[in-house]
Amino acid sequence: MEHLLRSNLETNDNNNPQAILQALSLISNPSTSDSTLSSIAKVLIISLKCPNPNSNSHRFIHHHILRLFSLLLYHCPHLHHNLISAIREFSLLPSTSTRLLVDALTCLSISDSNVNDESTFLSLVFRPCVSVRHWLLLNVSKFDIRPSVLLTVLLGFTKDPYPCIRNVALSGLADLCKCIVVEDESLIKGCYFRAVELLFDSEDLVRCSAVHAVGACGQLIVASKQESKGDWSDALFLQLCSMVRDMSVKVRVEAFNALGKIETVSEYILLQTLSKKASSITKEMNFPGQYSETLFRIPAESAVLAFLHGLEDEFDVVRVSACRALQSLAIHSAGFSNMVVNLLMGILNDDSMAVKLQALDTLHHMTMFRLLKVQQPHLHMFLGILLDSHSLIRCRARKVLKLTELPSLGMFKMCVDGLIRDLELYPQDEAEVFSALFMIGQNHGEFLVRLINEASQMIEPSSGGKLGYDNVRKASYLVLATSAPVSMKQQTCSIPPRMFSYAVTLLGRISRSFADIVDQRTLLAYLSCCSRFTFVTASEFFKMEEHRLLPHQNNKMEEHLEEGDVQLTQRREISEYDIWRKLQLKEAESSLLDFQEFEGRIGNEIKSQS
Structure with missing residues (x-):
């Protein structure tokens, strides 16, 4: 194999791949000894260092050698150090062509460890080849780079003329802002406002990454503020609200995902997202941001109808994302949570199963924080979902009922009757229905006692002494009775x-x-x-x-x-x-x-x- 490989390089013969095939066969064979694999690696490393890399023959051979390196890195962990050192040395050669450099970087991506330093990254990332820049920015975690340096480099590449580079640079900024602490607040603000500018980029993919970066950088700014923290949080929320009407479905989804991650928002702004008209408080208020390419202050009115648009979106992925965002935001305000409940009860009739499941998850989350105030019209609508044909929908609905606080005996009876109808229609749900009845009874002790006393004659055995608890209603009342105080x-x-x-x-x-x-x-x-x-x-x-x-x-x-x-x-x-x-x-x-x-x-x- 060594003889054939060197012969190919000396004669510029790229029509005879016999040496490459022999090497491939030996590397892939699990019976090949470690010493043989080490010899193969040594031959390939020597061949990779062969001069005249610009000739077609050498480019052909080096391309396949790098592919063999990928196999060796995968099959032979004990050879990692020597192979990576050779690939790294080859990638830094000025004579290495763009295509071979991409192949070399691809080989490096197989290794999980950081094997490259900051100087290596900087020497390669400013090369004119787009594919090289893209790979380096996409795999920046494989290089040991100071956060401040990386932040500056990524910020610079957000102005790259190629959309794919702007996209990965913004994604890198977002990921970096989640895991670092930067003392230079002006640098973080620069990243934030640069990401805000790219919210108006012509490419959907770039706008989507810009939304992600705005959310991450904005939260880092909010966390660093000792004073005016609430104003900056509101400004971030409003900036993201401006993107929920974007033409791209992916951008709208990302906007709602980012809104759900904001931890503090003023109540009057939250209420505006479910209102059809701007309040007098918000009409004159503006926050730091960018509302259009010419308007560099974002008005508080941009929050109006934000979540109503999301819940009425024609695409179910957007509606799911809006419901998920409401799940985390509803705990900030009791008034806002009451409005959310009214909306979600209507969402339970959505055509999409995914949307209904997310709406039920949101209601369940609200019940855990005692924010679900159920009214009688709500309960009628909610009990209807217990009869849904999908078992997963019925299961989620029962989870909500288990924690729901019912304010009156009449609503308690309605809830019990709804679960019994569920059991009559779907006998296979008996275990879950009994569990729900027991939990509801425990949470409403006084209502339970009054109901059982009213139904005690029905539960008692017949005059002949026969218990007869095969009847669904009798069995359900008996299970309910066992949960009494x-x-x-x-x-x-x-x-x-x-x-x-x-x-x-x-x-x-x-x-x-x-x-x-x-x-x-x-x-x-x-x-x-x-x-x-x-x-x-x-x-x-x-x-x-x-x-x-x-x-x-x-x-x-x-x-x-x-x-x-x-x-x-x-x-x-x-x-x-x-x-x-x-x-x-x-x-x-x-x-x-x-x-x-x-x-x-x-x-x-x-x-x-x-």
Whole structure:
């Protein structure tokens, strides 16, 4: 192979690829020894250093040698250092042609480690070849470059005449701004306003990258501000709002993605995004930015209709992106979140499944922060989604209902009836529906007790003593009854304890609903234990539990909560009843463990006696 390869180079014969084929065969063969591979690498390195690289024969041979280098880098990690050094040396030769330089850079991209320094990058990136500049900017992470130098280079290439170079330079700026801290604020501002200028570029791809860069650089500026942080955040938000009407679908999607990442926005600006008319506050306000090629101040009015445009966009990817942005922005303002709920209820009728799923995810996120204020018209519309033909849609809808706070008994009954209709129409959803009924019952203790008392005659066995819980509605009410408030310490519950005994007949079906929470044996122990409790009236029970929540006991309760629970109470400002419910569940778990331990001791004693 060595003889043939050198013969090709000496005779300028590029019609006989036998040496290249021999090398390819040996490198690809898993049985080839390391010593043979090392010899092949040595021959190829020597051949790569052969003079007269401008002749056609040499370019042909070097092109294939570099391809063989790629295979060696992939198959032979122990040869990386020698191969990369040879490729790097070859790429820096002034006589290396543009095509071969691109091949050499492609070889380097196979290596995951940074093997090139700042001087190598700078010596190559200013070459006239577009493909070389593009590759270097695209793979800038493979070079060890100071952030300040890289920021300056990328900023300069945003003015390159070729759109592909401007595009990768902007992408590089955005990525760099996410992971660095630059003390020179003027440099970051220069990058930000240069990216703002490119929002008006004629190329869609460049505008899309410009939106990404504006969001990243803008957030870096906001983070560096000690004063006027809110004004800069509002300015960034408005600048991105100006792009939600762009002609390019990709730009609109990127604009909404960037809007969703902004952490603080003034409430009056947020409300404008869902309003059809500018308020008197925003009509005269302007922020630093660029609204058009001639107007270098961005008016607050640019936020008007921003999200309405996104939610009514003809392309579902834009509507999905707008819903996702609302998910993170809704937590900033209670007034804004109420308007968002009204919009999302309409979005649930969207033709696109992806849009409906994202709308449900947004509603679920809002319920986690107690921002979902459900009204009766909303509930009618929302319960309709429970009957959707797609199981994934129904599943997401039930996740929202599990955390939703219902303000009245009538709405609670509507919710329960909607889940029962879901189960009647889709029996395969039984485990998830039972789980949802249990959670909803736990979150609305007083409504649950009143509903179970009204339906108690239906749940009771027939006159012949037959339980008959095959009926969907009866079984659902029985599962709901098991979620009724229980005091483990005082061994009292707010519904007749015999309901827990009846629930044992559905043990297999109920345990499947709670498989990820509790095993069947523990559930049986819980139902058996509760069936022996004392029944108290609802008014007595809740009065007794309210007494447990006296102000002097709050500190004691928080001491028993885990660290994560305390953080949750601080973040969501959950109520005293929620804290009590969490403690009650922990008491139940403790009691069940004691019950299991007692059961185990009895079993061991029986075995030892036998």
